[in-house]
Amino acid sequence: MHRHNFELIAEYAQGSLDDEARARSLVESCARCRTIYDEQLFARNALGPATTAFLTEHEKAALHRDLWTELRSPTAATEKRTWWRSSWAFGAATVLVIGIGLAGVLNNQDATTETFSEVGADLDGGASDGLETEDSLAPSAETPSTPSAETTSTSAVAAVADVATYEGVTEEVRSAEGTTDSYSKAAVPEEGSTQQECLQNAGLDNFLILEAFETVTSLIVAIPQDQMLSTTPIVFVDPDTCTIVHREN
C-alpha cells in the first residue's frame, strides 16, 4: 500500500479530513488498513486525556526571577553561552594554536643553542595584556578589578604551552646541538603600550595582544580584535623589528 494511504488513514483517525469517504473505504476494505487505523486511534486516545502541563506558582516566580537575573547579568549570560569563555576550552584552544604557530616560527628560524624561557609565566605586563584581550573578546563581560581566574588561566595556558610544546621542541634542538644549556629565565616583556605600538608598526592596527613571551627570541602574539579565538588568525611579531614573523590561520 502506498504511504500516502497510511497518512490518509492517520488523518482519518485524527478526525481532520474534510472528506472522509476514501479513508473510510480503505479502512473497511483492507485488513491492514483497519489495523493501522486502530493503532492510530489507540495512540490518539491514549494521549487524549493529556492536558497541557503547567508551571506551578513557585516555578513561575522562580522562572521570572532567574530570567531577569540572567538578563541583568551580562557576565553570566555570556559565560553560559560562549564556549570559549570556559577556561579549559580557552586554554586548550590557546595551547593548540600557539603551539602550532610557534612550531611554524621555529621552523622558520635558525635554531641556536639558546633555550626557551618560562613562557608567559608570572608576567605582570603579560597578565594585564591577557586580561585586556579576554575582556575584548567578550564585550559584555564585566571587567574584573583584580586579576581573576581568567587572568590566571591565560598564564596557565602559556605555562602549559611551555611544558607541553616548547620543551619538547627545545629538547630536539638541544640534542641536535649537543648542548646542555639550562633554561633561562624569561625577560619581562615590554609594557603593553609599547607592544601595541609595535603591532601598529607591523601594520596590525586592530589587533590585540594575546601574550608576549620569549622563546628563541622574544615574540608578541596577537589576534584581531573582536574575533573568536577558534576562528581568528594569530600573528607572531618580533618586538625588536616590529615585523610579522609568522601568521597562523
Place this chain on the structure above:
Amino acid sequence: MTSPPTDTDLISRVAAGDRGAFDEIMRNHEDRVFSVCLRIMANREMALDATQDTFLTVFRKADQFKGNSALGTWIYRIAVNTCYDHLRKVKRRRAETIPEAFDPADPSAEEAIESAGMRPEIQLALDQLPPDFRTAIVLSDIEGMGLNEVSTVLGVPVGTVKSRLFRGRRLLAQQLGNQPAS
C-alpha cells in the same frame, strides 16, 4: 476602549527594551512553552531550564521577529530548537520519568506531578520515541496545533509532519500494548 496589544506590538516593545511587554508575552506563553519542553525532554528540571533559555532567546532576538508567522509559533519554534540543543548536550538516551525526577519530600512535588497532566506510562512511552516523532506528536496531539503550524514550528514540510505523526503514533501504540495482529 482600548484593544489589547497585538503580538507585533508587544514584540516591538520588547525589542525596544520594554520589560512590561516581555512579562506579558511570558504570561501568555510560558505554560505552553513549558508543556512542550516537558513533553519533549521528559524531565521537569530540564524543561524548566529550556523554558528559561527559550525566553532569554525571545528577549534577545525580539528584533528578529518579522511577523511572518504568529508570535506563538515563532516562540514554540525557539522552544523546540532549545530543547533539541539541551538534549544534544545531555546526550541522554532515556530521560527520567517525571515523578522520579522529584524528591518526594519536596512539598511542591505533588503539585508538580499533578501539573504534568499525563499518566507516567504514557509519558514513558512518549520518551522512547525518536525525538522527531515525539515532537510532532507533542505539538499535534497534545498541544493541539494544526499540521501547518507544526510544519512551521519544526521547519519541515507538511508531508514530513504527517509521516512523523503516522509513524510516531504507530510506535506509541505498540509500546503501549496495542500490538498489531501479524
